[in-house]
Every structure is written in C-alpha cells, then in structure tokens.
Amino acid sequence: MSPLTAILVRDLRIAMRVGGGALMGVLFFLVVVTLTPMALGPDLTLLQRIGPAILWLAALLASLLALDRLFAADHKDGSLDLILLGRAPLELVVAVKALAHWLTTGVPLIIAAPLIGLLLNLDAGAEAALVLTFLVGTPALTFIGLIGAAIAVTLRRGGLLLAVLVLPLAVPVLIFGVAAANAAVAGPVPFGTPFTILCGLTLASLVVGPFAAATALRQEIE
C-alpha cells in the first residue's frame, strides 16, 4: 500500500471511530437549518426564497467547524512531524488528508442537503440545483479550509482564528454557490454561468489549497 493510500485509509478510519466526529458536521448543519425558521418565522414562501442561501451558509459553517479535525490531532500526537519527515511529498499528503476530510464531512452534507431542503419547502428544481452546487462547492470549502487549518495548527486556541482566516477566503464559493442555486429557480442569469465559475473556483482550490497548506505547515513546524 502506497504511503498516500495508507494515510487516506487511516484518516477515514479515525474519522469514523468514537471521537472522530465524522457525522457531526451534518448534525450541526441540521441544527442551523432548524434554527433559521425559529428566528425568521414559519413563513414557507419566505423560507423557500432564501432556502438555498440558508443551506449554503449552514454548510459553510458546518465545514468550518469540522476543519480542526484535519491537523490538530496529528500535531498533538506527533504524527504530523513524522509526515513532514517522510518521503511522500507534503503537498500530496495534505491533499489526501483533505480528500479524506471531504469524504467524511462534505459528502454527508451533499446527501443530507435535499432532505433538509424539504424543511425549507424547496421544490424539485431548486433541490437539484442545490445538490449540484454542493457537489462542486463542498470540495472547495474543504481545500480552502485546509489553508486556515494549516496556519492555525500550532495554536492551542486556534478555533476562532481559524474561522476568521477561512471565512473571507470562502466568500467567493458562497457567493457563486448561492447564485447558481438561485439561478436555477429564478432570475435572468442562466444556471451555467455562476456554476461554471464555481467549478473554476473549486479546481483552483484543489491546487492552491495543498500548496499553501504545505508551505504553512513547513513554516509552523520548523
């Protein structure tokens, strides 16, 4: 088994175990969506109109909260130092860890989104568009979050700093994700325009994320 596959399998296993926090993201997602009508009132027409935006915000926050799973535990028990000393390129290792993170945090969000969209009275077209934007957008959230997680890894109370670092970087993904989801339902802009930009953002993050994160890790862990 190549070292990269080994890391992937290890991260997946740890995430699924006790204390791993794999499905916590979906639970938080559901909680945030449940809270919104309590704040906004039960008007189903209003909820339907802002539904995609609520779901995207909830997904962004849920991804954010799960980010410290990426490096914190490994840093604490020393595995991160071993990884840095290893032969596998750090950029690839970091990308693989992000992949494992997305599989256990992002994919459950994609699966849960249409069901939870029902709570906000979304119709079939809006649901389909939303799932597509999640499918393309959640990897971007993970790979952008990678950067913040790497920068904040050595800080003990880095939780809020991590959020402050990642949120501005994630804003374009949020804007175009919501724009695409809304465009499919209403508005003069066709779905394809913001969606293609979203795809571009994700592809860029797949490259920039690991490189920036690897550089940050090398700096932090001298």
Place this chain on the structure above:
Amino acid sequence: MAIADLANPTRFLKFANRTIPWLGGLTLVLFAFAINQAISAPDDYQQGAAVKIMFLHVPGAWLGMLGWGVMTVAALGTLVWRHPLADVTAKATAPIGAGFTLMCLVTGSLWGRPMWGTYWVWDARLTSVLVLFLLYLGVIALWRTVDDPARAARAAAILTLVGALDLPIIKFSVDWWNTLHQPASVFRLGAPTIDASILIPLLISALAFTLLFAVLLLAAMRNEILRRRVRTLRLLQASTAG
C-alpha cells in the same frame, strides 16, 4: 427470579438470550395481524387510503417519546442509584428511539404532502418533534465522542434529563398553539374521537411496534454488554502485554 436480579449483566445476558427469540416471533405474528388489519380497514371518506399512513406515523410518535422516557428513567438510574444496567439501557435506547422518531417525521411528511399540500410546516408539534430528533442525534453523538463509558453515561444522563422537557411540549403543543397538525384524538380526557374501525388497527399496530421496540432494545442492550466486555478484555490485554 426478581427484576432486581436482572441488574447483574451476566444474568441479564441469559435473560436476553432466552427472551429475544420468542418475543421476536411474537412480534412478527403481531405485525402480520396488524398488516392484515390495516389492509382491511376502511378508507377515510375525506382522506381515502392515505389515512392508513397513520398506522405508521402515530406509533412512531409514541415510541419516539417512549424512547426518551426510557432514557430519562435510565438517566436517573445512572445519576442517582448508579445502577449498572442503567448506562447500558440509556445507550442502547438512543438509536432505537431516534429511528422511530425519524419514522414519525418521514411518514408524517409523506402524509402531509397529499393531504395538506406540503412536506413540512414549521408549526409547534412538528418543530418540537424535530427538536426531539435533534436531541436524540445529539445524545448519540455524545455517546460516540466520550471515550470512557462511565463519563459518557453521566454526560448523556444530564443531557437526557434536560431534553425530557421537550416531551410535555410535544404532547401539549397541539393544544397550546394554533397548529396545522391534528389535535389529540386518542390520549385525551373523554373518549377517543377516532372511529373504532380505524382505532382498532391503530392500536394493534401500536402494540406490534411496541413489542418490536422491546425486542430491539433487549438485543441492543445485549450488544452493549458484550461490547463492554470486549473493551475490558482489550484493556486487560494492553496492560499485560510486553
């Protein structure tokens, strides 16, 4: 053998091994009867055959609430009496109660769409049952996050006791607030307001589901006791190795 004897996990295992097979068989028989009753029950003059979703939805609601009730009693057992089997009961009940609550939400949603035009509405009863579901998921997450079973049990017990406040809210929500959901028609002062031709199949279905709950709970408790034994042995193995 008194109930108190069951407090010993080994005796409980023996009890479970003896009871689960025949209780499971009885449950299957009762379900067969319940399905037969459901099929032969008349269609509602307003709702047509869709009223038969009630035979799933209402037992789901009752068992979702019963599950949290069982967990509440178990929580008291953990915190007040330190009863050995209380922890096991609490942990085993959570996924089962969550499952029935989910069944209640989903069947209710599928019933609501053709009847009242929407999969969901944020009224008092639906929201409080959804909150119950979230509480279930939260307590399950808590069990899975804390390593030490004893500490997890105490944390879960406290959360369970606080969450029990949701149960009266669910029950009386249809009375306290104006709501889309049907007001109480079975458990209320005075006679039930449902006609016997629908009430009987409903009660039989509820009985079948309750027996199912009991069987699942016994089996899950058995699993949990075995899991704790495995953990103890593994700790023993780790401490004597090398």
Place this chain on the structure above:
Amino acid sequence: MEAASHTTFIVAAYAAAGAVVGALVAWIVVDYRAQLRALAGLEKLGIARRSGLAAQTREKA
C-alpha cells in the same frame, strides 16, 4: 382529491418505515456478530475475564 394519486405517498411511507426498521435490525444483527467475533478472538488469545481465569487456574492446579 383522487385516492389513486395518493398511492405513491402511501407506498413511500410504508417503504420508509420498512427501511428504518430494517436498518435498526441490520445494525443490531451486524453489531451482535461483531461482538461475538471479537470475544471469540480474544478468548483464542487466552485473554479471559476474572471468572474465566479462575476456572483456568483451577484446571492447571
């Protein structure tokens, strides 16, 4: 409202209930087997509970 058009929802509701119950049963059965396997594996390695160890010691003596 047409009773016929409701059939999809009725079937879906019963299917959903079956799926939830099935998932619970499956989880319990799989977990049961996993625990029995783990116990058997540990027993093979000679790790036993205090009551089992006492019996073993008595046998050897």
